Structure formats: C-alpha cells, structure tokens
Amino acid sequence: MRRAVVRHLLYGAVALVVVSVPTFLAFERIAEAHALDNAAEDGASIARRLLAPGVTEALIASQPDAIAAMDRRLGPRMSDGSLARVKIWKPDGVIIYSDEHALIGRNFSSDPDLSKLRPGGAPVSAISTLDEEENVFERGTDSLVEVYTLSSSHAGQDVVYEMYFPLVRVERERDQLLAKIAPVGVLALGALTLSQLPLAIGLARRVSSIRRSRTRLLAQTVKAVELERQRLAQDLHDDVIQDLSGAAVSLEALGRAGDGSDPTADRAAAILRRDIRLLRDIVANLFPVTPHEAGLDAAIRDLAAGLGEQGLRVELDLDEDTGVDPVTAGLIYRVAREAMVNVAKHAEAGVVDVELIITPYAVSLRVADDGRGLVTSGGTAVATRIAGHVGLDIVRETITEAGGSVVVEGRRPHGTVVRARLPR
Numbered sequence: 001m002r003r004a005v006v007r008h009l010l011y012g013a014v015a016l017v018v019v020s021v022p023t024f025l026a027f028e029r030i031a032e033a034h035a036l037d038n039a040a041e042d043g044a045s046i047a048r049r050l051l052a053p054g055v056t057e058a059l060i061a062s063q064p065d066a067i068a069a070m071d072r073r074l075g076p077r078m079s080d081g082s083l084a085r086v087k088i089w090k091p092d093g094v095i096i097y098s099d100e101h102a103l104i105g106r107n108f109s110s111d112p113d114l115s116k117l118r119p120g121g122a123p124v125s126a127i128s129t130l131d132e133e134e135n136v137f138e139r140g141t142d143s144l145v146e147v148y149t150l151s152s153s154h155a156g157q158d159v160v161y162e163m164y165f166p167l168v169r170v171e172r173e174r175d176q177l178l179a180k181i182a183p184v185g186v187l188a189l190g191a192l193t194l195s196q197l198p199l200a201i202g203l204a205r206r207v208s209s210i211r212r213s214r215t216r217l218l219a220q221t222v223k224a225v226e227l228e229r230q231r232l233a234q235d236l237h238d239d240v241i242q243d244l245s246g247a248a249v250s251l252e253a254l255g256r257a258g259d260g261s262d263p264t265a266d267r268a269a270a271i272l273r274r275d276i277r278l279l280r281d282i283v284a285n286l287f288p289v290t291p292h293e294a295g296l297d298a299a300i301r302d303l304a305a306g307l308g309e310q311g312l313r314v315e316l317d318l319d320e321d322t323g324v325d326p327v328t329a330g331l332i333y334r335v336a337r338e339a340m341v342n343v344a345k346h347a348e349a350g351v352v353d354v355e356l357i358i359t360p361y362a363v364s365l366r367v368a369d370d371g372r373g374l375v376t377s378g379g380t381a382v383a384t385r386i387a388g389h390v391g392l393d394i395v396r397e398t399i400t401e402a403g404g405s406v407v408v409e410g411r412r413p414h415g416t417v418v419r420a421r422l423p424r
Contacts, residue, residue, distance in 0.1 A: 004204035005197070012193035020186055027182050028174070035173040036145065039165055040125035043147030047123075047161035050077070055088060055153035060096050062104055070097055084144050085164035087134070091150070096159065100137045108134040117160060123149035127167065143167045218402050219327045226330075233283045241279050248272040295321035296329040296363075297356060300336050304354055310344055313351045319358040328422050331399050332356075332365050335406060338392040339367040339418040347371030349415065362423045370415040392418075 054073050058066035077083040078099060088097040093109030117124065128146040130138045138144060144164040153159045251269040254262065294302075297318040304314040321329065336354070343349055349371030357364040396406040404422035411417045 004207065005201055008197065008200040008204075012196070016186075016189050016193055019189055023185050023189070024182055027185060028178055031174040031177040031181070032170070034177055035170040036125045036127075038173060039145050039170055040123040040147050040149075043125065043161070043163045043165070044123045044149045044151075046077075046083075046163060047149050047151060050074070051086070051088065051161050052151065052153055055097070055157075055159055059088075060090075060153075060157065062096065067097060067101065067104070071099065074099060081166060082169075083163060084141075084166055085138060085162075087162040089160035089162065091158055091160060095134075103134065103137070106134075108132075117148055117150040121150065123147055127170070128164065138164065145170050214402075215327065218398075221398075236279055236283050241276055241283070244272055244276050244279070248276065296324050296333060296358075297321045299329075299333050300354060300356060300365075303337055303340050304352070307340055307344060307352055312343070312349060315351065315353050316355075318354070318356040321358065324358060324363055324424070327402075328363055328424060331395060331402065331404070331422055332363050332420060334395045335365055335392070335399070335418065335420040336367060338395060342392065343367070343369045343371065347373075347416065360424065362421055364422075365420040366417065368411055368415060368417040370411070373410050373415045 050073060051070075054066075054070045056066055059070060074083065074086055078086075086097075086099050087095055087103065089095055089108075092107075094107045095103045095105065098104055125145060125147045128135070128138075128144050130141070130144065145167055147163045147165065149161050150158060151161070248269050251265045251272065254265045297320055300318060301316065304316055307314050324332075340352070340354075343352055347369045349369035351370050353366070353368040355364075355366040357366075392406070392408075399406050399420060399422055402422060404420065407419045409417050409419070
C-alpha cells in the first residue's frame with residue numbers, strides 16, 4: 001500500500017507539472033491580452049483628451065504653427081518615455097502629423113492596420129513587429145506596443161490616431177497580473193491532487209486486501225495440489241509399484257520353471273521392470289524436494305547438479321533467497337524443474353544458463369539452453385520441445401493466476417529460453 005500511495009503522489013506531481021506548464025502559458029497569454037486591452041484604453045483616452053483638441057484645420061493643412069503646437073502638447077509625454085511615437089492619419093492613409101516630421105504628408109494607404117478600424121469601433125492594440133513601410137524610423141529599437149483608434153477630430157473630421165507605447169509597460173503589467181493568478185491556479189491543481197489522496201489510499205487498501213486474500217487462496221490451492229501429488233505418489237509407491245514388482249518377480253519365476261526359460265514370460269517381465277522404473281521417476285517428480293526447506297537458490301542449485309550429472313554444463317547466476325515466501329518459491333521452483341527436465345529430455349543441449357533474480361518486488365527466473373530449440377513451420381515459431389509435456393503448461397496457468405508470467409521463446413542462433421516472473 002505504501003508503494004501505491006508513493007506512486008500516486010509521484011504520478012500526481014508529474015501530472016501537476018504537465019498540466020501546470022500549459023496552464024501557465026495560457027495564463028501568460030491571458031495576462032498579456034489584458035495588458036494590451038489596458039494599453040488600448042489608455043491610447044483611446046490620450047487620443048480623446050490630448051490629441052483630438054489639437055487636430056485643427058491648420059494641422060490638417062500641415063501649417064508649421066499647428067505642428068509646433070501639437071509638439072508642445074506631446075512634449076511631456078514624449079520626454080518622460082510614456083509615449084514612444086505618435087502619428088495622426090487621414091482615413092485614406094496620409095499622415096497629417098507625426099512627432100517625426102519627415103513622415104508628415106506621406107501616404108501609406110497600404111497599411112493593413114487601417115483596414116481594421118471602424119467609426120465608433122474599439123481601438124486596436126498589438127505588439128508591433130516594426131516591419132511596415134511606415135515604421136522606417138522605429139526600426140532598430142526594441143519592440144513597441146501600437147494602438148490605433150478612429151474617431152472625430154476637433155475640426156469635425158474622422159482621423160486615425162496611432163500611438164506607440166514602450167513594450168516594457170505591457171510586460172510589467174502582464175507579469176504583475178500573472179504573479180496574482182498563476183499561484184492560484186497551481187495551488188488549485190495541487191489541492192485537487194491532494195484531495196484524491198484519501199481515495200487513492202482507500203483504493204490501495206482494498207487492492208491490498210484483495211491481493212492478500214488471493215495470495216491466501218493461491219497458497220491453499222498450491223498446498224492442496226502438493227498434498228494430492230504426495231498422496232498420489234504414496235499410492236503409486238505403496239500399491240501399484242509393489243504389485244508390479246511382485247508380478248515381475250512371479251513372471252521371472254514362471255519363466256525359469258520347467259526345463260528352460262519362457263521367452264514370453266521374460267519379455268513380459270522386462271516390460272514390467274521398465275514400467276516400474278518409469279513409475280519410480282514419476283513418483284520422484286510428483287514428490288520432489290521443496291525449495292523452502294533449503295531456500296529457493298539452493299533448491300535450483302540441486303536441480304542444476306542433476307543436469308551436470310547427465311553431462312550438461314550448467315552456468316548459474318543465482319541471487320540468494322532472503323525470505324521469498326513459500327508459495328512464490330514453490331511456483332518458481334516448479335518452473336525451473338520443468339524447464340530443466342525438458343532440457344534433459346528433449347533439447348540435446350550442451351550448455352544451460354540459469355539466472356535467478358530476487359528483488360523486493362518480484363522473483364524472476366531465466367533458463368536458457370543451446371539445444372535444438374524452436375522449429376519454424378510455415379513462418380511460425382512452434383515450441384516442439386514442450387509439446388505433450390503438460391507440467392510447464394500447468395505451472396504457467398498457476399503463475400498467471402498469481403499475477404505472474406511464463407514465456408517460452410527461441411534463442412539465437414539456436415536454443416530456447418524459458419522466462420518466469422512472479423510479483424512478491
């Protein structure tokens with residue numbers, strides 16, 4: 001449960017970062033748009049209160065005295081840096097006034113910003129790229145915020161007022177607004193993440209309880225299977241094998257009775273002796289040494305020693321069993337046993353690699369050989385070595401039910417690999 005809660009907190013932190021970044025960028029755009037709207041309102045106010053009274057018939061006619069009078073009106077604003085540039089246009093694109101006198105009388109009818117304005121409409125504001133033809137005297141400076149507004153002049157004519165504000169003003173206002181709203185958004189997202197923590201803890205507890213119940217049920221099932229295997233092995237050993245041994249002895253005695261041996265009786269006795277050996281092998285497999293008696297690594301080492309006695313070279317890389325529960329150890333041991341039995345019987349291998357990895361979260365087993373491996377039929381890999389051998393299939397189903405996995409796959413250039421993993 002602790003791991004589940006930690007994972008929830010980590011995922012929540014990652015989600016918080018992932019969501020916060022685009023949220024912050026959205027807040028930044030909103031704050032910038034708000035600052036531009038404020039700049040537009042300020043521009044409209046300046047145009048109405050400061051510029052419009054100075055736009056007379058004399059200014060429209062470009063008389064020097066009227067131009068000088070407008071310069072004096074704008075002087076304080078221009079000197080304190082609150083305005084960077086002022087232009088007054090006729091709607092047809094002719095500049096009737098600019099603090100840069102060289103622009104007065106020039107025609108810039110192609111300026112796209114003029115087409116956005118409507119009489120009585122809202123002012124237009126934007127961060128200027130200063131790349132229009134009319135910006136020839138602003139190029140080379142920092143970016144500016146331009147505000148356009150269309151309204152009547154003091155002379156009664158419609159004119160366009162264009163004002164340029166320093167960008168730092170908008171940036172400062174944007175940053176101030178962002179500093180107010182961004183922490184609220186981040187705190188809200190963090191509170192949402194934390195509010196889900198009790199639900200995550202409750203869910204983790206229920207999952208943990210279900211897993212413990214499932215583990216107990218699996219342990220009981222495995223124990224019942226082992227007891228049934230022991231009972232079957234005991235019955236075979238005490239009844240069937242003893243009866244067959246008696247029958248073999250009787251047939252041997254019958255074959256020796258009279259003047260000579262009876263070939264039929266001898267063949268029957270030989271068949272019985274072979275079947276008795278097979279049954280003894282079956283009994284040994286039904287009732288093997290369980291890993292919890294000496295530890296999972298020691299039990300797998302004993303299995304490997306059996307392969308070594310059959311002439312195979314076994315290379316081991318086994319983590320020490322430091323408290324693997326009996327159910328997990330028993331299932332992994334059964335995979336190891338079935339895989340090694342298959343290698344001994346079917347693989348025609350020379351070398352077997354066995355790897356056991358034990359972590360706090362899972363137990364993993366890998367058994368690889370260099371034998372015949374998987375054959376290909378019609379382009380499809382087929383595991384011929386374990387065909388008809390149900391032991392590995394049975395333990396595979398049990399491990400899958402326990403939340404683990406068993407995979408059999410080909411090994412290059414030849415051979416087979418059996419991988420098993422079971423969570424702890």
